Amino acid sequence: MAKLFGSLGLFGTVTGVVLFHVEFCLPFAIVLLRNFFSNTARNLIEAARMDGAKEWMIFRRVVLPIGKPAIASLTIF
Numbered sequence: 001m002a003k004l005f006g007s008l009g010l011f012g013t014v015t016g017v018v019l020f021h022v023e024f025c026l027p028f029a030i031v032l033l034r035n036f037f038s039n040t041a042r043n044l045i046e047a048a049r050m051d052g053a054k055e056w057m058i059f060r061r062v063v064l065p066i067g068k069p070a071i072a073s074l075t076i077f
Contacts, residue, residue, distance in 0.1 A: 029074050036070035037063065 001020070002011065010016030040063055048058045 025077070028077070032074055033067070033070055037067060040066055 005011040005016050005020070010019065044062050044066075045058055048062050053061070
């Protein structure tokens, strides 16, 4: 990793630090959020669909409020 950042001229720069942290934290974020959202109560999503909600509205009004603890813990890490 250091050779790649050195050859790209990113070693010791703010951009390099940001890219490094994104590269190593992204897999953890994907696993954490995927596991949390896959356990979301399917009954709530089905009820929202039966009420006529589209996918974006289901995400914004049902899934996202339930997922705030997972997003908060990811933000802390």
